[in-house]
Amino acid sequence: MHLRRFAFLALTFLLPQVAPARLTESFDAGWLFLKADAPGAEQIQFDDSSWREVKLPHDWSIQGPFSPTNRTGGAGAFLPSGISWYRRHFSLPATGSNACVLIEFDGVMANSDVWINGFHLGHRPNGYVSFSYELTGHLLPGDSNLLAVRTDTADQPSSRWYSGAGIYRQVRLVVTEPLHLEEYGVFVSTPQVSPTMAAVSIQTSLTNESDFPREVTLKNSLLSPTGNILGTSESPITIAGQSACQLHQQIEFPNPHLWSLGDPQIYQNVTQIRDKNTLLDSQTNAFGIRDARFDPATGFWLNGQNLKIKGVCLHADGGAFGIAVPLSIWEARLKSLKLLGVNAIRTAHNPPGQEFLDLCDRLGILVMDEFFDCWTVGKNPYDYHLDFDDWSKADESDTIRRDRNHPSVILYSVGNEIHDTPRQELAKHILRGLVAVAHEADPTRPVTMALFRPNASHDYDDGLADLLDVVGQNYRESEILAAHAQKPSRIILGTENGHNRASWVALRDNPPYAGQFLWTGVDYLGESRRWPAVGYGSGLLDRTGLIRPLARERQSWWATAPMVAITRRLAPTDAMPKDPGYGAEERHTQVLFADWTPQNPLPHYENVEVYSNCKEVELFLNGQSLGTKSLNPDASSRNWQVPFAPGTLRANGRNDDTIVATDELKTAGNPAKVVLVAATNKLSPDWDDVAIVRAEITDAAGVEIPRAKNVISFKVSGPGTIAAVDNGDNAGHERFQASTIHAFQGNCVAYVRATASAGQIVLRASANGLTPDIIILDASPQLTK
DSSP states (O other), rough: OOOOHHHHHHHHOOOTTSSOOEEEEEEOOOOOEEESSOOTTTTTTTTTSSSSEEOOOOOOOGOOOTTTSSSSTGTTTTOOOOOEEEEEEOOOOOOTTTTTEEESSSOOSEEEEEEEEEEEEEOOOOTOOOOOEEEESOOOSSSSSEEEEEEESSSSSOOOOOOOOOOOSEEEEEEEESSEEEEEEEEEEEEEESSSSEEEEEEEEEEOSSSEEEEEEEEEEEETTSSSSEEEEEEEEEEEETEEEEEEEEEESOOOOBBSSSSSEEEEEEEHHHHHEEEEEEEEEEEEOOOEEEEEEEEETTTTTOOEEEEEEOOOOOGGGGSSSHHHHHHHHHHHHHHTTTOOOOOOOSSOOOHHHHHHHHHHEEEEEOOSSOSOSSTTTGGGGGGGHHHHHHHHHHHHHHHHTTEEEEEEEEEHHHETTSSHHHHHHHHHHHHHHHHHHHHTSEEEEEEHHHHHHHHTTTGGGGGSSEEEEEHHHHHHHHHHHHHHTTEEEEEESSSSSSHHHHHHHHHBBBEEEESSSOOOOOOOOSTOEEEEESBBBBTTBBHHHHHHHHHHOOOOOOOOOEEEOGGGGGTTTTTTOOOHHHHHHOOOOOOOOSSSSSOOOOEEEEEEEESSSEEEETTEEEEEOOOTOOOOOOOOOEOOOOEEEEEEEEEEEEEEEEEEEOOOOOEEEEEEEEEOOOOOOTOOOOOOEEEEEEOOOOOOOOTTTOOOEEOOOEEEEEEEEOOOOOOOOOOSSSSSSEEEEEEEEEEEESSSSEEEEEEEEEEEEEBBBEEEEEEOOOOOO
């Protein structure tokens, strides 16, 4: 269940006798859309009868087509860009005549302009930030109102990765009394945390938009993860007309259940404003009780436990869904990353959606919340450097106020590989301002940035690095360790790192080194060097969420559960250079294969590389032992030169003479059938709920054919639809909004969405010459994630 839904239930539990004074209505349905410019479309009388109806979230760029002539170029995955319009006709909900009405946008890509009934509410260039506008005074009570939004991504290139287009996150209409809580005006922090006692600090900002003073009572109540009231604090306040105020309260209670990586407990704070017996406003905020801190000598600590931050960088796209990503896609990805030992996410290089942070809160994943990829020196002609001076502090402050209650967020990053740093005084002036904005909006969390070749721009010598609470650096692990040795008071963190063993050993063996973030956790669209590649294949997971063989090496270093994984390593120059089953990028970069079906069936030797965190690994070929090898102190893999023979390759991982993990690869025969696999058999009609159904091409015994590229056709019957298809091929150009797609490396996926809350959804997958398969999903009224 989503945290916001739990928050509403908590509110109704606390106040069952009172209807909520704050009305929040989803504004995701009923939009009309045009993929073109339409001068005058902000006016009520404009004719939109030919426009297409869409439901938000909506990324229109991902619908393609891919083309080498698209102006986004390789950075934008060769997908289209341009101007678009959205219009929403609506009637005002039945409220009092003095109500305040707000429209909240979680994210619009990009350079958005918003109008209500022809009145221009404002412009927001940054597509990743959330923003809102007050509609009060511009509405037609009891009549038809028009909300119009124009987006503009026509000037390209504007990003170094795929950034999408349209209203790609959720929209809400909020109605309150004139005296109400400010947007993101409740800040919950935990200044004192121990196993026996917690002190919860609540800073509440209120505003009175009426012309008259009001005497009210502010009440904050803490709810345990099970919904019990743990404590309350009430304070009388007098607020003058057309003014705002801020109040601080503190509630203490014993024996808190701490938020941790393995047990991420979520508390609720319910804020109420009352005028005697009348409830004027109410809001529920989720938070966690935890003590997170950095120490220059020992790195990162959570609740008194010293641990390494084992992070990955993630861009905002969800493969076939573009940047309008259902939450179930992120949940599946994050759970797979956790299985590999990942405990942290860097939101590269922009703020994520609120629901993404809710998910990290719930799963127990740490977050570096990052804001900017550039300051005043651009990396592309039309990127954020054009707007940095005018908008950066507002974008940063608004985002921190939105995100500061999330227990998963442990630090803020105000820049990635910033090219201003060679101009030392300018860069230090900007950084001081950004750090000050962060500390003012949230004094409880440290600030970092990803330094770009700091020795070349002298960031460690000119004082810039020391303006940061945590010194972050991309790659060059020896340099950041030297910077700490030069000044031991520095807290150091790898903000972007490679997959190589040296980077892990540098983290493992140096207590001051707090952690690292791999580039990347999941493959992403864009940042292609040349056509035909449309994506970047650096992920532990591919776009469809499939775990790459390389990820198993990282799992052997980072995960605590016993594991063993077999791979074949080819020399880079011989890694399938002529094989059409691999995309152009993979032909040069992929050298690891988790199969025992090499292209060459003749006698030859295979370099078998086994990853494991077990003390001993024994390898078998067709039941015959090839020897046992112990864990290497330098974290290197265990390798065997194996004479290829068809059959079964098996590895047993042992601890103290007990087999605790096994892995097995079998030689595949001829393609015989399609096999469907899904992680869930229940599916609700919620937009965020999609089933990831993987289609595998196998032989008659069920062994996957590693280079199969058959065209798979999907067909749905019952209350469901195919939302998208994908195969993870970074050089593929097939449409995602389709029902057929080529298998890539033996498999592909169909994303299925329910269209009703009951009934059976039957998905059938077929391919010429192969036995088809079906899978049955049960439509359910509740979100299953």
